[in-house]
Amino acid sequence: MAASDTILPRRAPLTNQQLLWAFALAAFAVLWLAGKPYMAWAFKLPRSMQIPLRRWIGDFMKWLVEEASFGLFTFTEFTRFLADVIDFPYRIALSLLSTGFLEGQGSNAVQIVPPLPWIAVIGLIALMGQYAGGWRLAALVAACFGFIVAFGQWENAMITLASIVIAVPLGVIGGLLLGIAGHRWRIVALVLKPILDLMQTVPVFAYLVPILFLFGFGPTAAVVATIIYALPPMTRVSMLALAGVPSEVRDLGNMVGCSRRQMTWRVMVPSAMPGLMVGVNQVIMLSLNMVIIASMIGAGGLGFEVLSALRRLDIGAGVEAGLAIVALAVALDRLSQAYARKVRLHADQEQRGPVQRHPYTVSAVALVAVTGLAGLVVGWVQSFPEAWELTTGAFWSDVVRWINVNFFDQIEAFKNLLLLNVLIPFKRFLLGLPWIGVTGLIALAGWSLGGWRLAALTGTLAALIALTGQWPKAMVTVYLCGISVVLACLIGIPIAILTAERGRLWKGVEIVIDTLQTLPSFVYLMPAVMLFRVGDFTAIIAVVAYAVAPAIRYTAHGIRQVDPQLVEAGAAAGCTEWQLLTKIKLKLALPEIMLGLNQTIMLALSMLVITALVGTRDLGQEVYIALTKADTGRGLVAGLSVAFIAIIADRLISAGADRMRTRLGLQR
Amino acid sequence: MTDPATDPAAKLECRSVWKVFGPGADAFLARAPNLEAEALSAAGYIGALRDVTLSVAEGEIFVIMGLSGSGKSTLVRCMSRLIEPSAGEILFNGENLLAADPARMIQIRRHQMGMVFQHFALLPHMTVLANVAFPLEVQGVARAARDARALKMIELVGLAGRENYFPRELSGGQQQRVGIARSLAAEPELWFLDEPFSALDPLIRREMQDEFIRLQASLEKTIVFITHDFDEAIRLADRVAIMKDGAVVQTGTPEELVTRPADGYVAEFTKAVTRAKVVSVASIMLPLSDGASCAGDVPHATRVADAAPMFGAGDMLRVTGSDGTPVGLLRRSDVAQMMMQG
Numbered sequence A: 001m002a003a004s005d006t007i008l009p010r011r012a013p014l015t016n017q018q019l020l021w022a023f024a025l026a027a028f029a030v031l032w033l034a035g036k037p038y039m040a041w042a043f044k045l046p047r048s049m050q051i052p053l054r055r056w057i058g059d060f061m062k063w064l065v066e067e068a069s070f071g072l073f074t075f076t077e078f079t080r081f082l083a084d085v086i087d088f089p090y091r092i093a094l095s096l097l098s099t100g101f102l103e104g105q106g107s108n109a110v111q112i113v114p115p116l117p118w119i120a121v122i123g124l125i126a127l128m129g130q131y132a133g134g135w136r137l138a139a140l141v142a143a144c145f146g147f148i149v150a151f152g153q154w155e156n157a158m159i160t161l162a163s164i165v166i167a168v169p170l171g172v173i174g175g176l177l178l179g180i181a182g183h184r185w186r187i188v189a190l191v192l193k194p195i196l197d198l199m200q201t202v203p204v205f206a207y208l209v210p211i212l213f214l215f216g217f218g219p220t221a222a223v224v225a226t227i228i229y230a231l232p233p234m235t236r237v238s239m240l241a242l243a244g245v246p247s248e249v250r251d252l253g254n255m256v257g258c259s260r261r262q263m264t265w266r267v268m269v270p271s272a273m274p275g276l277m278v279g280v281n282q283v284i285m286l287s288l289n290m291v292i293i294a295s296m297i298g299a300g301g302l303g304f305e306v307l308s309a310l311r312r313l314d315i316g317a318g319v320e321a322g323l324a325i326v327a328l329a330v331a332l333d334r335l336s337q338a339y340a341r342k343v344r345l346h347a348d349q350e351q352r353g354p355v356q357r358h359p360y361t362v363s364a365v366a367l368v369a370v371t372g373l374a375g376l377v378v379g380w381v382q383s384f385p386e387a388w389e390l391t392t393g394a395f396w397s398d399v400v401r402w403i404n405v406n407f408f409d410q411i412e413a414f415k416n417l418l419l420l421n422v423l424i425p426f427k428r429f430l431l432g433l434p435w436i437g438v439t440g441l442i443a444l445a446g447w448s449l450g451g452w453r454l455a456a457l458t459g460t461l462a463a464l465i466a467l468t469g470q471w472p473k474a475m476v477t478v479y480l481c482g483i484s485v486v487l488a489c490l491i492g493i494p495i496a497i498l499t500a501e502r503g504r505l506w507k508g509v510e511i512v513i514d515t516l517q518t519l520p521s522f523v524y525l526m527p528a529v530m531l532f533r534v535g536d537f538t539a540i541i542a543v544v545a546y547a548v549a550p551a552i553r554y555t556a557h558g559i560r561q562v563d564p565q566l567v568e569a570g571a572a573a574g575c576t577e578w579q580l581l582t583k584i585k586l587k588l589a590l591p592e593i594m595l596g597l598n599q600t601i602m603l604a605l606s607m608l609v610i611t612a613l614v615g616t617r618d619l620g621q622e623v624y625i626a627l628t629k630a631d632t633g634r635g636l637v638a639g640l641s642v643a644f645i646a647i648i649a650d651r652l653i654s655a656g657a658d659r660m661r662t663r664l665g666l667q668r
Numbered sequence B: 001m002t003d004p005a006t007d008p009a010a011k012l013e014c015r016s017v018w019k020v021f022g023p024g025a026d027a028f029l030a031r032a033p034n035l036e037a038e039a040l041s042a043a044g045y046i047g048a049l050r051d052v053t054l055s056v057a058e059g060e061i062f063v064i065m066g067l068s069g070s071g072k073s074t075l076v077r078c079m080s081r082l083i084e085p086s087a088g089e090i091l092f093n094g095e096n097l098l099a100a101d102p103a104r105m106i107q108i109r110r111h112q113m114g115m116v117f118q119h120f121a122l123l124p125h126m127t128v129l130a131n132v133a134f135p136l137e138v139q140g141v142a143r144a145a146r147d148a149r150a151l152k153m154i155e156l157v158g159l160a161g162r163e164n165y166f167p168r169e170l171s172g173g174q175q176q177r178v179g180i181a182r183s184l185a186a187e188p189e190l191w192f193l194d195e196p197f198s199a200l201d202p203l204i205r206r207e208m209q210d211e212f213i214r215l216q217a218s219l220e221k222t223i224v225f226i227t228h229d230f231d232e233a234i235r236l237a238d239r240v241a242i243m244k245d246g247a248v249v250q251t252g253t254p255e256e257l258v259t260r261p262a263d264g265y266v267a268e269f270t271k272a273v274t275r276a277k278v279v280s281v282a283s284i285m286l287p288l289s290d291g292a293s294c295a296g297d298v299p300h301a302t303r304v305a306d307a308a309p310m311f312g313a314g315d316m317l318r319v320t321g322s323d324g325t326p327v328g329l330l331r332r333s334d335v336a337q338m339m340m341q342g
Helices: A016-034 A053-066 A075-099 A118-150 A154-184 A186-201 A204-215 A219-243 A247-255 A260-271 A273-297 A301-312 A315-341 A359-377 A393-432 A435-467 A471-499 A503-518 A521-532 A536-560 A564-572 A577-614 A619-629 A632-664 B025-031 B037-042 B072-079 B102-112 B128-139 B143-156 B172-185 B202-219 B230-236 B254-259 B264-270 B304-311 B332-341
Strands: A101-103 A110-113 B010-021 B046-057 B061-066 B087-092 B113-116 B190-194 B222-227 B239-244 B247-252 B297-299 B316-320 B326-331
Touching: A016 A435, A053 A075, A053 A204, A053 A632, A075 A101, A075 A154, A075 A204, A075 A219, A118 A154, A118 A315, A118 A359, A154 A186, A154 A219, A154 A260, A154 A273, A154 A301, A154 A315, A186 A219, A186 A632, A204 A219, A204 A273, A204 A577, A204 A619, A204 A632, A219 A273, A247 A260, A247 B113, A260 A273, A260 B128, A273 A301, A273 A315, A273 A521, A301 A315, A301 A521, A301 A577, A315 A393, A315 A503, A315 A521, A393 A471, A393 A521, A393 A536, A435 A471, A435 A632, A471 A503, A471 A536, A471 A577, A471 A619, A471 A632, A503 A536, A521 A536, A521 A577, A536 A577, A564 A577, A577 A619, A577 A632, A619 A632, B010 B025, B010 B072, B010 B222, B025 B087, B037 B046, B046 B061, B046 B072, B046 B222, B046 B247, B061 B072, B061 B230, B072 B190, B072 B222, B102 B113, B102 B128, B113 B172, B128 B143, B128 B172, B143 B172, B172 B190, B172 B202, B202 B230, B222 B230, B230 B254, B239 B254, B239 B264, B247 B254, B247 B264, B254 B264, B304 B316, B304 B332, B326 B332
Parallel strands: B061 B222, B061 B239, B113 B190, B190 B222, B297 B316
Antiparallel strands: A101 A110, B010 B046, B010 B087, B239 B247, B316 B326
16 A cells, blocks of 8 residues: 555545534534433523514514604604505506596496506507517417406406506616615625625515505505515616626726716616616516515405415316416516517618607507597407306316315325325424534534634524524424425436436426426415315425426536536546536536525525415414414514525525535636 | 926826725835835735836827736726826826816816727617717717717718617627727817727728728827737837836837837847838938939838838939938848848
8 A cells, every 4th residue: 555655645634624523413413312301491492591582573663653753754654655655656557457547436436437458458568579579479478468368367467467567667766776876885785785685585474564564454565565575686686787887888988078977877777788677577577476475465466366266275266367377477577588688770760750660659559549449339348258258267176176086095195105204204303403403513514614704694593593482483494495405406406417418308498497487486386285285295395396497497507517628528538428427517517506406495495485375384384374463573583584594505505515616616 | 387307299198107906005005115016916916007107299109018917908097097096197288187186087088088998888779870979978969969970970980871770780890980980079189099909800900900090190199009919009109118017118119119129028029020111211221422323212211111112223212301301321232131031
């Protein structure tokens, strides 16, 4: 061996870090197995030791609503004022799309001007499609809206659309302004970053509660919640897009002597437009997602339809509303993407009358005028006749009944097998762990991946979860999330490996996951409930379906971005396909796969909260209960705990991916 | 400014300009001025510009040549104060730019300076016409007036008929023509060109250089031209400053650089240059002597390569000074010898 020592790398002695880990794990095991009689508080924190954060928040909320004042006006008056500001355009949008303009109150109301006829709305959306993406897009969006009207979901869809029409511009403008501020002043960016992180990880239900308090129950509150939900990504995208403007363009602005305002609005924002449009697309999709969820605080529309169907377990009614949401999502997504991609080309100078110069505006006005007038005379132009409506509700109910009659035993056996052998033991295991030991291990993981600062962050957050009395519920969340993520990876990563390098197959997979990601999370509950009724298992199925997309996307991206020269080098060295995959492609794709894992966890956590509707017993359920009881403190504490879990996972995985990337010599 | 050191003909002067990057760099420089590059980097700073002094005369094409990282882009941005120098003075028409307040700086940039960028920096959402008119729009010039001026500029650079195109519909060379038209729209006195042709294909580059020479013949601007291409520098320049590691190594006419390189670094660049195309006949002429029979007259600034065809069958040419009086004699064999050296 002495001779080969000079050639083979010597086996490294145990590093300090490895020793520390061994010691920590041993201590953890001792504490876990033998500590219970001596240190009961390490397993179950007594109430006296908990931080009464819940009460504090509740008291603060009470003070805010009842006493807080800016001197001239109270906080409540301020929020009511905001509500009115939003309410006014919302009323107009709603009148235009759904109710018509009314005179008088309640049931005495008389319609003075009817809403836009359904033909006009479909025509307008088709015109927009033609403008942004040609006839194919026009046909697609018209078909989506046609689907909605044919299945009798028009009224609900228009209510949902009215909220979106108001929330999206406000969200885009707000996010853009915040992004510009963050771009211009470093200090703003530094303050915004943690707030944005928190806003994107706190589950949506959690801030529905305070909004309910401040803005009351109803569509306005729903629009506020939607704006708050859609604001962070737009802010982030704006900052990124502005930072991505080439420095030469900025120099140009300075060299021609732009003032600050000219610089921002004439140079920077227009130059960042392609990036900003990505943000607009995100705002639209997130708004749709949120408007559906916000049906819980009175948004009405399609979301309310799904929600009440879920509560009644009326599968047929729910499926149709769910499909209408899908149609709306697909139409809005494709339309906004086409706008973002649209390339302006030069127009010929010879323009004649206003008709030739503004063909779209003129046709739109003509369409509205003609259908509006026709609608006054001919009933079916104004509103789609009920007699023409299709319904598949009975069919879906029959399908579910048929499946349950014929496959009940198999499904039930499968479900019980998993429950008894995997789910419940894992849950018990997690619940039995001492919180102080787990917190210590999390901090240690933070230390070895990213140093003291990361250790302090992850350790503190984990401890806060325990100290606010959320530990047992948090463990149920971790168990549900963990199982779902493992399943999503077991499904997603092989799919990605099999399809990533097969061009046309991958195109198909990409279309499927793109569509999956545009669907509001609510929609995923329907099929899961149809087959498995309520419970943890159903929740896991819905979460996996929702969270599998990033596992596929990032893995495939990671594999495809591996330097082809390295693969060729491997092939030239005589690697088999399997060796190429395991020794080269997957190794180099690992950092990217970890990012996918990270995203999968984030999506799983956000979906988990929604699965509270199908009866889980985790933090999500806690938030949901708080929402129904309008208990701000309870909702926010549980919501923050979910956010903490998300932040811990995100920071640990990102730090791990960074280390790995540095070690592989890859730069991002 | 009554500073005796000020060259009266100088349009733009840099005096001991420093730019040091790094946290707290300006304070560090104030404490320890005149450091070498090594001393700066040892202290954790990057000396992007080190003690740069040069002066650009009215109406001259002044080329700053250097390899990437030599500080030439930083220098041109300090001259227009896009980057704030750490120390030194920048005099423009005798006024110290570093003392100008932001409003004054905006005025100077709007009316007296123009700049062409390496990657064109065209605004993607505007047509060619709007891009060219943009400097005037920023100044608040009325629509009709600025469009008329912009159309004239577009015609000047040979893009008439394309004014309603968007930048992405044009080739690289055409896009840079738009950039040139835009930089001239406000009729600047001082024209910065930051590697304007580097992003273009070699053939287009050559064509654009010819175009540039043609434009300058009619415009007679004062020009600061940045390039990393030595051939481009000696082709276009009245004078060249060669930069290395943030400092100017040598300033001179192309001929001076070729005949008297300051050090090995400059000599390395000039090695491949065809001397006869750079050296003027004045450098190799003989003193006047009586009785020589001359085939004709040649101005003293003529390049040797251009003088060669004038000999015809004769053996001697008379070299004339700027005022037309004879100043020397040019022998056929001397010209032939220099041409053969390559």
